[in-house]
Amino acid sequence: MNRTTLSLIAASGALAAVTAFAAFAGPTASGASAPKAAAELPVERTSLLCPAPSISDIADTSYTSFTPVTQGTASTGTARLQAADGQLADGTDNSGTGKGAKGSKSSKGGKKTADQPVLTPKAPGTPVTGDTSGADAPALIGTADGKFAPGWTVQETTEVAAGTGRGLQGVTCTTADTDFWFPGAGTAADRTDYLHLTNPDDSAAVVDIELYGKDGAIKSPLGENQTIPPHASKPILLSTLTDERQADLTVHVSVRSGRVGASVQALDDKAGGDWLAASADPAGSLVLPGIPKDATDVRLIAFTPGGDDADLKVRLASPDGLIAPAGHDTLHVKSGMTTAADLGDVTRGEAGSLVLTPTDQSVPVVAALRVVRGKGDKQETAFIPATAPVGTRATSADNSAKGTTLSLTASTATATVRVTASAGSDGGTATTKTYTIKSGTTQDVPAPVPSGLKGTYALTVETVSGGPVYASRTLSATESGVPGFTIQPLPNDRGLVAVPKTSEDLSVLQK
Template sequence: MNRTTLSLIVGTAALAAVTGFATLTEPAAPTTDTAKAAAVLPVERTNLLCPAPSASDLAETTYTSFTPVTKGTGSEGTAELRSAAAESAAAGSADGDKKTTAEPVLTPKAPGTPVTGDTSGGDTPALVGTAEGKFAPGWTVQESTQVSAGTGRGLLGVTCTAPDTEFWFPGVSTAADRTDYVHLTNPDDSAAVADIELYGKDGAVTTTVGEGLTIPAHSSEPILLSTLTDEKQDDLTVHVNVRSGRVGAAVQALDDKLGGDWLAASTEPAGSLVVPGVPKDATAVRLVAFAPGDADADLKVQLASASGLITPAGHETLHVKGGMTTAVDLGDVTRGEAGSLVLTPTDQSVPVVAAVRVVRGKGDKQESAFIPATSPVGTRASVVDNTVKGSTLSLTAPQGTAKVKVTASAGSGGGTAASKTYTIRSGTTQDVELPVPTGLKGTYALTVEPLTDTPVHAARTLTASVEGLPGFTIQTLPDDRGTVAVPEADEDLTVLQK
């Protein structure tokens, strides 16, 4: 069950408490005014799951939490991020039991201001976060890790995810120079059971122990992909299907020479996809796509550049066979300009998932990161852990001109919020000049709010020098689902007479 479903349950329960009885009669005729427009209300509870950041003793990890200020939330609420084991201990404590649990990694003080927590070493566990009341709508947590040496060295970042029941990860690998893990985190009081399916260039890959994996309550399991199959393939798609319960899922992809990063799940399979925010200085871009069904997909490949939609020479279309993973090297496709990949059907629309692997730097100072296809920003989205010189926000409007408001929050150590409004021309991508909080201390959050109905896609690139390496990580900004539409209803006492 995803966050939207949970929010609807909460909202419906609250509505029932107010109205007394829900109407169970036949739908009213169009002329009646019994049914009213849906009310848009803030969600009342949000769960987020952060995977274990690294097995390296050299890892330095920062967690950053932020909730944007949302109207209608009231004055009460709490939020905290703590280890899954601590959550298990707390859940198992009886009333009056004084058994202590680990202290939270961080506890936000107020919406509108980020808060950070740090940890180091390779034994940091997966974390479970819960926000309620005023902290729930749009709650965002970023996990950023610097690893100075070894496989996967560089800057790794991931937005902590809501638990769900299905995930697609195009772009994973079992090649000899890659060490890829699927991290599954279970936040609930009962065990979850999941299947991990792999799809390569020839279709489904035979796995040895990929079916019926049990993730115990309040725990996290990192599954090394190379232990599931003997096949060595450069480009694979992972499908995580949860049979019972729910989990958070993310892939940690580590390379012997090209660093590493987290690969977040692609948006749900769709006929058209957008992969936003390919850095302008990317030296290599590899597109990986997968068609989950039996039908083949033929996609038109375009780059939404700073000047408009263009077609990469030699890569005008991409043919994706049903049930198979297809990959293509686009090289330095952005050619020094901000860009986003736009994939649309050439004829019949066939659902696909997609992601790109981006490489920056040259020689032995190369680093890599991943960008999954993502849904539009929607109403609002936030991204955290930003710095004045180390953050780039890319906005793209592939279907029409859009206006967007971007707000820089107060800093984690002080400062005053600031906002700017931008116009993104149809078919373009812009790396916008960011607002900066006045008197900034620490890091800050960016909140993106489209002011028009035109779909806007966004991604943030975070850069940092890690022992002389050009470390970077990219996070997309889908809608934060901070509000939910709850239909208004009137009492209908006639239901008691039926």
């Protein structure tokens, strides 16, 4: 008997043994038990990217880092924010400039060198802050692992006293991705809009930037094959990509290789400015939460990337339910063209959020709101992109006892929400409140404030029951009569991940 025959006999014996075991251990004649639901477990590592805060020499910027307390996390961990200066771990310069980023001030004063963290978070449940000033502050790359990773949130808030974009600007530092839509950008003569791209990885990223105006795609060869060096950030002035000057553009960022973080800084010569975060992924129905009660002008910008036109119902989710804005109850969005509609003072002194749904056929759309407060030379601007629901939990950092508004919307069904105010960055005790938001309404809820608050604090929003909840947070700070404000949507903080439960099932060998 040769060696091949012996191998075949051994293999057949092993298979028979496995089959026999499967016959005894496999599903019973009455059928297998249903698979168990996936477990929600804390993430073990999080990366965040913060754009360079300002082009103004008189800008003052604060950073606030916060990780909510999450059960089941590791007992140890680290988190740090460092300059996106093109330096690899071995110290090699890959930025293409041959120079490292300039240092920034910390909350304790003094200069930070490029390789020192801007701030070092404390234990989960307590915010920590840092600050910088001027136009030389770099973009930041942040990483957190272990107990600091689940729900890690960093807020970048900048005050500019005068000049282009004066007022309050805020952005929640983002995760890296490969596809972004920014309806609401512009290249008009009074606009200075920068697209900030940050690469957190060890290899270069290659990006295409497409612009779409009122008549469709705008030729922009300079937007193709943009290279973002490793561990570096590149601000791109949108008006340098085209000769066309339009107030309402949709910017599409698609990554050919690698991944990037992306945000648009939209600045106006007279009406202030703010950061425009990416819209939620294209969808047939969208929610744009948290229009301020005293908004003097609201402009809706929408775009459909598919081959079909979109017809949308436009509804305002007010404190009393869904209503149709007078003269703007529908919106027709032509395929591949940016469409804008002036809604005026649509909220009329009440809390409100915009809800977009298809009139008939569902066509994927992206959208954002440009919101103005004040009048004349006292105007200030902010943006509200369409956002994903809170889901299990969302987190907002850099809140104060005065000047913080939390807006909650239940677009399709009544929901119960739990809101926790963390301890303060310099002292205070956490507190929690529960709210019920009726179907089709928006409520500006009185956000809880930590007892004995010193410094700033974080808000954690959790969906307890009911339908999906959409949220945003508005920060307000009036300076020299100008109603400075900034709005950040609160999508799910991705602190938990579904991990399916598995077990051995040898019955598959019988099939």
